[in-house]
Amino acid sequence: MARHYGTAIIPARPYKPKDKSKAENAVLIVERWILMRLRYEHFYTLSSLNQRIRELLMELNQRQQRVHPGSRYELYMRLDKPALMPLPAYAYTYIDSKQARVGPDYHVLYAKHAYSVPHNLVGQTVTLEATAQIICLYYHGNVVAQHPRKHQPGGFSTMKEHMPDAHVKQRWSAERLLGWAExxxxxxxxxxASQLERRQHPEQAIKSCLAILNLATKYGQDRLEAACLKALLLEQPHRKVILNLLLNNKEQDLSGTDIDEHPMMNHHNIRGQHYYQ
Structure with a gap:
């Protein structure tokens, strides 16, 4: 931002309170001359409040100072304004930059949304630059992909030219994933199979499929199979559900409901279904 506006940012020194005195005094003056004068006034729209603040700010800047001759506005016009540079031709845009590894589905994840890159970059590290409107991906300093910024969690932005001509060009294909699962x-x-069918392109499901299949390494194939069967019974074939079943040792209960290990308590305040007509 400093380079964009041609300026320098010089922070106050630590443990040197006098470095901040000018800024703090300016805040104090604004509180006294603007905020304190607004405390008895009522505003019903933001525009009317802003208009009143603008009026009081103009009055404050025109006020004659005691130490320095002239008003703040006069000093600004005489000293500051002649030294100002023109504003850049376009406004500053914040860019979030990060390094990301391309997944086996040739997508890069940013803010829970996946963006495609050419499939031959699978496993490589790319630089992602994100603004409020666009996502740019660089490999060795060259732009390899551009996408409009999306805010849909779990969504995919895939360009057809990034897709391989055939599944055989990829390390993981739908047939190989199904064979492993079987x-x-x-x-x-x-x-x-459900994960592959949910996506517009089967390649987009490779990452989620591998995440499910790799659970067998930690929990074993038998427990993973039992958890998958219960997830199907619950009609929730998602990795989060399967992982939750494995973490809580609930995969063996195929009833679809949790078994209550404690018998029902008998108490005069518990009236039961026959109480209600």
Whole structure:
């Protein structure tokens, strides 16, 4: 931002309160001459409040100072304004920059939304620059992809030219994922098939499919298969549901409901269903 406006940012020194005295005094003056004078006034629109603040600010800047001769406005016109440079031709735009590794589905994740890059960059590290309107992706300093900024969590922005000509060009194909899942069990295969069908392009589901299949490494194939079967029974074939079942050891209960280990308590305040007509 400093380079854009051709200025320099010099922060106050730590443990040197006198460095901040000018700024703090300016805040105090604004509180006394503007905010304190507004405390008894009523405003019903933001524009009317802004108009009143503008009037009081003009009055404050025209007020004669005691130490320095002239008003703040006169000093600004005589000293500051002649030294000012013209504003840049376009407004400053904040850019969020980060390094990201391209996933096996040739997408890069930013703010929970996936953006595609050419499929031959799978496994490579790219630089992502994000503004409020556009996402730019660079590889070795060259632009490899541009996408309009999307704010849809879990969504995909995929360009057709980034897609491989055939699944065989990829390390992971739908057939290989289904084959791996089938070696674990029919329930796991059904979950992976569901993940592939939910996406507009099967390649977009590779990352989520691998995340589910890799759970077998930590929890074992039998537990993963049981969790997949229960997730299908609950009609929630999602990784988050499967992981939650595994973490809480609930995958073996195929009833779809949690079993209450404590018997119902008998108490005169508990009236039961027969109480209500």
């Amino acid at each position: 070696s674990i069990g029919s329930g796991c295969r059904a979950i992976i």
